[in-house]
Amino acid sequence: MADLSRRSLLRGMGGIGSAGALAAVAGCGVPPAYVEAADRAAGDRSDRDRKLVFANWPLYIDVDDHDAQRRPTLDAFRRRTGISVTYTEEINDNDEFFGKISPALMNHQPTGRDLIVISDWMCARFVRLGWVQEMDRAAQPHVTENLDPLLLSPHFDPGRRHSVPWQSGITGIAYNRKKLGREIRHTADLWKDDLRGRVSLLSGLDEAFAMLMQGDGVDITRWTADDFHRMTDRVRALVRKGHIRRFTGNDYIKDLDSGDVLAAQAYSGDVIQLQADNPDIEFVVPEEGAELWAESLMIPDLADHKRNAERLIDYYYRPEVAADLAAWVNYVCPVPAARDILASSKDKERAALAEDPLIFPDDAIRKRLAIARDITSKERAGFAKEWNGIVGL
Template sequence: MSRRALLRGIGGTGAAALLAGCGVPPAYVDPGDRAGRDLSARDRVLDFANWPLYIDTDDADTSRRPTLDAFRKRTGVAVRYTEEINDNDEFFGKIGPALMNHQETGRDLVVVSDWMAARFVRLGWVQEMDRARQPNVARHLDPLLRSPAFDRGRLHSVPWQSGITGIAYDRRRLGREIRSTKELWADDLRGRVTLLSGLDESFALLMQGNGVDVTRWTADDFHALCEQIEGLVRKRHIRRFTGNDYIKDLSTGDVLACQAYSGDVVQLQADNPDIEFVVPEEGAELWAESLMIPNLARHKTSAERLVDYYYEPEVAAELASWVNYVCPVPAARDVLADSGDEELAALAEDPLIFPDDAMRARLAIARDVTAEERTEFAQRWNSLVGL
């Protein structure tokens, strides 16, 4: 079971929209009010909130996390690691009240999807990291991920893991290859295609199929896409919209092609080598889920140190070999390739973990949905999902 097979938000219309809808907009925090007293030198501990199944574990004892254990032995800093994030909006609702009221969250590091990270940055709810303390991040962060529109220069966020939203299909059952998003609408796939239900998860790949530059898409691009999808839904071409249950549909043959995440497909291919993952010729979305330091975190220096630790190529390689998403540290590839382990060397050659140059040229980070756009766009998208 992949980490993304757990509960996810659909379109970002949960707690954040509720706050705005009640006439109580989330409060922006000025830069001068974000830092708290840093107790890193005194307290040899930090609190790290992450998603389930998103870190390496010991095969014999799954409660042990080797990379965190190694960090503690090296630095003397113990990490209180909690797998408390099951949904972006749910987590926003959990820590948002403290942040908007200038209170501590009790967490020094959190991991959220970039579209949610964009919201935290806009609201001023996270602190800039001191890159002078993070030479590994400065040196090894993948150039494709260095400067998303929501956080130019990655001052407030550092990717934990990355991934690609593309197309998965069963080549044996379909009997042909898929190379373009437009091929999803072919007659032989009528009723055998699924799309992702989440607005933020779904729209970029579909826009790219229409030739849109998703780094600067417009409202007209969005509404044109919705009209296209509405027509396909009414013709029953699209079987349904899914969360990560597309994995089951594809495995059983109920669908032949679908929107999918690269990390899921790596795991599916272990059981069914006929499952293919495609970065379409028109392009695919590169996304990340990023580490951030909330305002008033008590152990900011230790948190920055842990982030930089995971950007050491050897540590990044160990993590990548377990989670199987796109590694944000390209230098980790050489570590795996030279490991002397046949399975690890195979991972180094997997383009869904270390995309090759041809694949990288077709990847783009989409402009996020702005606060002004979100309510209207989410309502329209969710109306299509409910047809």
């Protein structure tokens, strides 16, 4: 099990440095950095060059129990296809990685990578700039058949033509039920007097805003600027009252474990690890709803091995492979059919994962999940400035 959340590593606040400048440019007509669809493909070398380069986050793939350098699912892919994979764990922050590869992409040069995994809000930026290629779904029958319908059509990429989820998760509420002495079922339950000074929220704008809006009854698939400002007014007032203890990255884990915080805005993937160490911690998807998010696979412009990359993506959408990955990383699996594979396992711990709603949300939870429309490039600078002023960044 991964002991750090991919989501907890995100620090992309928007409007910062070169990434923020490019995002602002992207909102003004057709930006100088934009790449037309006809100019995105390279002469693909997949048939004669049986390899690909895959850039991912740390601790986001299965590893061998006896050799941390071996990754069983990738080894099986090589044996099945003859395609070798150079796998790098070089993505630690969305904006940082954007800054690393954006000079090549804006100057219409190859990045040296055939496949990358970034958060969907950052995927939106790549799609707007024309920096990723449309995938050939005819070459990806398992994606077509097995991709979770909840993840099929995010606002930034209807039909998932340019992106495919690697793993998914939920931003909800984690709380210590024993110490709090009551249930939390609604976002508004966080604002009750017995939690004054004992609540934390996430500091990242892209991670925090959706669930807070949903608590006000907003449809996050089509939220407006008025919805955003109403949410920030509420949060600002709570800060002034001393109700919110602080804004955090993944350090809410430490605060919950110590009892300094009794309830925290949290990521589902983190809570599985927390519960292993502290069974009093519970995770709840508020009745008003919570955000379903993903970190997704994309093929950058001028990738040399596009077809090989498409084959690897499709391979991870085989239910048995998705099950192996889910059993290791413990995030929401984007392949619901993997649940039956795990349930049939003779290993009791592996079989139990099939019943974990934080890996395979049940129908009641699924009805409350939504993918937020992304913050546009025109909105981002102003919204980030407002949010950062509240958070103290």
